[in-house]
Amino acid sequence: MIETLGWHKNQWLDIDRIFIPANDRGLKFADGIFETILIKENKPILFDKHLKRLEKSSKILNINLKINELTLRQVIHDGIRKLSLKNDQFASVRINYSRGTNEGRTLTINSTSETKDFDNLWLEFYRIKPNFNPISVFISQTEKINEFSLISKCKTFSYNQAIQVLKEANDKSFDDSILLNTSGELCCGSTFNLLIKRNNQWITPRKESGCLEGIMVSKALKLKIVKEELIFPEFQNDDIIVAINSLYCKQINQVNDLKLKTKFDPIYFWDLLYS
Secondary structure: OOOEEEEEOOEEEOHHHOOOOOOEHHHHHOOEEEEEEEEEOOEEOOHHHHHHHHHHHHHHOOOOOOOOHHHHHHHHHHHHHHHOOOOOOEEEEEEEEEOOEOOOOOOOOOOOOOOOOOOOEEEEEEEEOOOOOOEEEEEOOOOOEOOOOOHHHOOEOOOHHHHHHHHHHHHOOOOEEEEEEOOOOEEEEOOOEEEEEEOOEEEEEOHHHOOOOOHHHHHHHHOOOEEEEOOOOOOOOOOEEEEEOOOOEEEEEEEOOEEOOOOOOHHHHHHHHHO
16 A cells, blocks of 8 residues: 655656755745645545645746646645545645755845746655544744745745744743734644634634635635634633644633633534635
8 A cells, every 4th residue: 555655847756755955046045836636535635726826836936837727736636546545534635836056155046947847846745644633732932024025925835933932832832823913913834724604603713814825724714714803822721722734623621721611522623624
């Protein structure tokens, strides 16, 4: 049974056999973008939404994204077939795209360099089991989201801030961390968006907070299940707070010292958004 699988430059490889050049900007400067897509019932779920966000990130960061959508779809289809998943099994595919190789040590972008389609692309396939277990979170005291930054609007290779807030939370015996922006407004988690049910209404931090435009939150907004609001971290113990991304949906049962009482069915909610 294949648990992981990689694809790079038209070759199927073990993930640990995908080698990126030392002068690749994605490796040197985290100058790249990515998307992680759930594979459910042998299909990449919400593929169009993920590709649109990838394209949006590339435009914001002025990355010359060169991907043929039909070819990418076929590669992902072939990867799913190679995993030999049963219909009730899940997997994920991570689409990675780097700006490409670098000239010397400079940060300056060489805009004249030519690349072939897929030269700067590699894919990672993983068998997964979606996790719906509740978590405790700590509000980071060391890191803040810059709501004015263009970087916060993009899913980039740079996860240094997420790593730091996760370590901060773990050091205090919490499972994960949530972040505020520089104005003290509730923003997002280390790798997830936030949904809050309060007074029988689902709300989520507004885009202006600096949170990444999450695929699942976008779906909830489209279904008019959720509305965006300016939210400050003034939680009540009967709030339902949910950490959600494309691969999981978890109820938050504790924020700092506040323990939340209300129970919630994350599987039902996650399936509703993916239906």
